[in-house]
Amino acid sequence: MVKDIASNFRKGQVIEHEDGQLYVVLKAETFRPGKGTPTTSIDMRRIADGVKTEITVKTTDTIERAFVEEVPHNYLYLDGADYIFINNENYEQISLTGAMIGDGLMFLQENAECRILMFDGKAITITLPSRVTMEIMSTEPVVKGQTASSSYKPATVETGARVMVPPHIGVGTRIVINTEDSSYVERAKD
Structure with a gap:
């Protein structure tokens, strides 16, 4: 794990919070008041169970960033409640739940190229095309x-x-x- 200052975090990045759990950043905003200390507010979702939470810290506070691998996949089809993706390099298929995809679900199209973030060989979240x-x-x-x-x-x-x-x-x-x-x-x- 590597520590990074709070103001550097962006949507889609994965952090390891103080409780030892992995969280995916949903939204990060930095507030710079005219007087006082600048703060960063981070909305995040716990990967293990999908619970959303928000933290507010000083922009210069450090937070641990988890090392995740971005693997390109293409969306194939919906199978019940699971969304099936294929890795175009080795043709392995992987399924994700709607909660793992999040708000991007409404823009998911067949054959769309996405990036699935993997941690220790397990899919944790997805990044759609911009x-x-x-x-x-x-x-x-x-x-x-x-x-x-x-x-x-x-x-x-x-x-x-x-x-x-x-x-x-x-x-x-x-x-x-x-x-x-x-x-x-x-x-x-x-």
Whole structure:
């Protein structure tokens, strides 16, 4: 294990907390008040049982980072409650639960290349591509007179995820989505 300062942690990284358990970072934010000590707030999920917790520490406090191996896999299919992935190098299949995938589940597409984080030969969590391209399945009609550039409308994509899109985007349009914050990036160029 290696120690790193709290402000360096990002989503998807794995830490070994003081209780000896492994946690995956869900969100890390650094707060720098005008007066006082800067702090880092880390939302994390315990890998063993999925319990979510949050810690707030000084940005310069050290936390142990677990050494994990990132192995590229492709998503194949859903088998009951398990999501099946294949390693393209040795063709071994691995199954993950929905809890291990987390919020990225709504952007998981067949044949999508993902990175599975392994610790001591066991899968602990997954990293999805930062951007995915999906088709709009339904959206609300444009309200006449609503032409402000900052106005967005809700839309549902092929996996059921809801995304806010500009008013000119309609059903059947393929869009690029940022998987980190579920935001619309641009119209797909394919």
